[in-house]
Amino acid sequence: MDFKGSDTIPGPRTEDHLPHTAQAAVKIVIVGGFGVGKTTMVGSVSEIRPLTTEETMTQAGIGVDDNFGSETKTATTVAMDFGRISITDQLVLYLFGTPGQERFWFLWNGLFEGALGAVVLIDTRRLEVSFDVIGRLEERGVPFVVAVNSFPDGPRYPIPELRTALDLADEIPIIECDARRRASSRDVLMTLLRFLHSLARAKARA
Numbered sequence: 001m002d003f004k005g006s007d008t009i010p011g012p013r014t015e016d017h018l019p020h021t022a023q024a025a026v027k028i029v030i031v032g033g034f035g036v037g038k039t040t041m042v043g044s045v046s047e048i049r050p051l052t053t054e055e056t057m058t059q060a061g062i063g064v065d066d067n068f069g070s071e072t073k074t075a076t077t078v079a080m081d082f083g084r085i086s087i088t089d090q091l092v093l094y095l096f097g098t099p100g101q102e103r104f105w106f107l108w109n110g111l112f113e114g115a116l117g118a119v120v121l122i123d124t125r126r127l128e129v130s131f132d133v134i135g136r137l138e139e140r141g142v143p144f145v146v147a148v149n150s151f152p153d154g155p156r157y158p159i160p161e162l163r164t165a166l167d168l169a170d171e172i173p174i175i176e177c178d179a180r181r182r183a184s185s186r187d188v189l190m191t192l193l194r195f196l197h198s199l200a201r202a203k204a205r206a
Contacts, residue, residue, distance in 0.1 A: 021089040027114050028192065030081075030097045031137070032121035033129025037149045037179035038097040039081045041121060045185035046083025046095065080111055085189065093189060117196050118144040119188055121179065124154045127165055134166060145173040145195055147188045 030038050043050045081097030096111050112118075118137055122130045130146075137144050148162065157165070159174050168174070175191050177184045 022086070022092045023090040025092045025094060026116045027094045027096065028189065029111055029115045029118045029142075030095060030121060031118055031133050031144075032098075033123065033126060033133060036121045036123045036126075036129070038121055041119075041147075041149075041177075041179035041185045041188075042081040042083040042095050042097045044180055044182045045085050045189065047086060048084050051080075051082040085186065087189070087193065095189075112140060112142060115142060117192050118142050119192055120144050120146045121149050122146060122166075123149055123151060124157060124162075125151060127162075130166060134168070143192075143196055143199055145175065145188070145192045147175055147177045147179075147191075150176060150178045 030041055032038050039052055043052070080099070081095075083095040083097075084092060085095065086092050096115070098111055120130060120133055120137065134144075134146075146162075146166065146168065162168075162174055163170070163172075173191050173195050175188055177188050179185055
């Protein structure tokens with residue numbers, strides 16, 4: 001998705017230093033296949049000017065990167081995206097967006113170190129690109145939620161059908177979103193935080 005179409009935060013973005021009231025910082029990773037909107041989500045929700053590592057796509061990627069549904073995409077993330085959002089005066093989230101192309105997945109090892117959880121962003125036009133992403137999270141034991149990014153030409157499916165297609169456990173939240181909209185992206189992050197809280201409470205009762 002084109003970051004130029006994303007919501008902008010009213011007024012200037014905050015300085016890069018943490019608010020003086022911050023007491024806890026949590027690392028969250030946003031993953032998904034090529035062109036599903038990870039850079040857009042980080043950019044739309046970040047309260048600081050996001051750091052991106054996008055490079056212009058070249059002929060070298062033809063036949064290597066699957067850009068079906070993203071034929072107009074002219075740049076791609078080659079390392080990571082980074083942003084920050086304050087959920088409360090005390091809690092800050094650091095957001096790391098991963099590269100979508102499989103040839104860059106070796107970078108995931110460092111990006112996932114210390115991460116509390118993840119958002120899997122999916123495109124209903126290309127559900128199959130999400131299978132390996134979800135499989136890798138499950139192998140690592142990283143808690144995650146699934147966010148269905150709404151593309152204008154994307155088919156819409158009932159949540160139970162998506163859960164079956166992605167072979168997701170009943171407890172894993174699935175939420176629809178528009179990664180261009182700050183409020184929608186923030187709702188996804190709040191869903192992840194509530195899920196992580198429920199997992200922590202269940203573990204404490206066990």
